[in-house]
Amino acid sequence: xxxxxxxFSARRRLTLRGHASAPGGTRTAQPVxxxxxxxxxxxxxxxxxxxRAATVEAGFALVDQTRIVTAASxxxxxxxxxxxxxxxxxxxxxHGPRRGVRLTVRDQGPGIPDVDKALTDGWTTGSGLGxxxxxxxxxxxxxxxxxxxxxxxxxxxxxxxxx
Ligand SMILES: Nc1ncnc2c1ncn2[C@@H]1O[C@H](COP(=O)(O)OP(=O)(O)OP(=O)(O)O)[C@@H](O)[C@H]1O
Ligand SMILES: [Mg+2]
Numbered sequence: 001x002x003x004x005x006x007x008f009s010a011r012r013r014l015t016l017r018g019h020a021s022a023p024g025g026t027r028t029a030q031p032v033x034x035x036x037x038x039x040x041x042x043x044x045x046x047x048x049x050x051x052r053a054a055t056v057e058a059g060f061a062l063v064d065q066t067r068i069v070t071a072a073s074x075x076x077x078x079x080x081x082x083x084x085x086x087x088x089x090x091x092x093x094x095h096g097p098r099r100g101v102r103l104t105v106r107d108q109g110p111g112i113p114d115v116d117k118a119l120t121d122g123w124t125t126g127s128g129l130g131x132x133x134x135x136x137x138x139x140x141x142x143x144x145x146x147x148x149x150x151x152x153x154x155x156x157x158x159x160x161x162x163x
Contacts, residue, residue, distance in 0.1 A: 032057055032092040038076045038105070039085040047076045047088050051103070058092045058099040060161055068101050068159050071139040074132035075105040075155050081126060083107025083153055093158065100160040103140075108152035115145050 032054040036047050051072040055065040072088060079086035086107030093100040112118045119137060124130030133155075137143040140157040147153040 032090055035087050035089040037085075038079050038088055038107075040080075044073065044076055044080060048073055051088075051090055051101070054090045054092055054101050058094075058101050058161065060099075060101070060159075064159065064161065067139040068103070071136040071157055071159075072103050072105075074136040075103060075157065078132055078155075079105050079107040079109070079153070081128075083109030085109075086152075094160075098160065098162050100141075100158050102156065102158045104154065104156050106152065106154045111149040111151055111153055112145065112147040113149055115147060118145075 034050065036050055037043050038047060048069055051069050052065060055068050060068065072090075076088050079088070084107060086105060086109070089102075089104040089106075091102040091104075093102055117123050119134045120130070121134050122130045133145075136155075136157065140159045141163060142156075142158040144156045145153065146156075
């Protein structure tokens with residue numbers, strides 16, 4: 001799927017939702033707050049679409065939309081691959097001109113014993129490149145990892161539109 005396809009389907013869903021939620025036909029702003037399962041490859045794809053739609057709703061330009069979708073994709077894939085599956089919550093923050101998107105990715109997997117190492121580019125316990133977590137942090141403005149061995153991992157990340 002190309003970036004254009006994704007963008008197009010994000011816009012189409014927003015349009016449909018606008019019609020469905022506005023009896024008078026006028027599109028009303030709808031705060032996004034949704035939790036998605038991250039338990040399959042298909043879920044990873046759905047999550048990308050949902051995050052794209054939220055970034056459009058929050059008014060981000062295309063390059064920032066893609067930054068946020070990429071971060072979400074890396075975090076969701078980590079929850080799926082390393083955490084045994086989990087969830088992603090998407091929230092649109094703020095009012096008026098200052099808007100943001102918050103991603104909260106949770107799993108109840110093995111946890112991350114050494115967060116500094118996990119954030120180091122090239123460090124991996126799997127077969128990836130070891131760039132996902134550090135890359136996601138660089139793409140977002142606020143980034144918190146809450147993890148405990150055998151209890152799971154929650155990563156919270158925000159990007160704002162005014163920085
Ligand atoms: N949710 C998680 N649960 C447990 N361990 C994790 C989690 N997320 C990351 N890690 C650990 O941190 C390491 C680094 O993660 P990172 O996303 O940077 O690289 P990767 O997933 O191994 O490869 P890729 O470049 O494909 O993302 C992982 O190899 C894994 O050991
Ligand atoms: Mg990864």
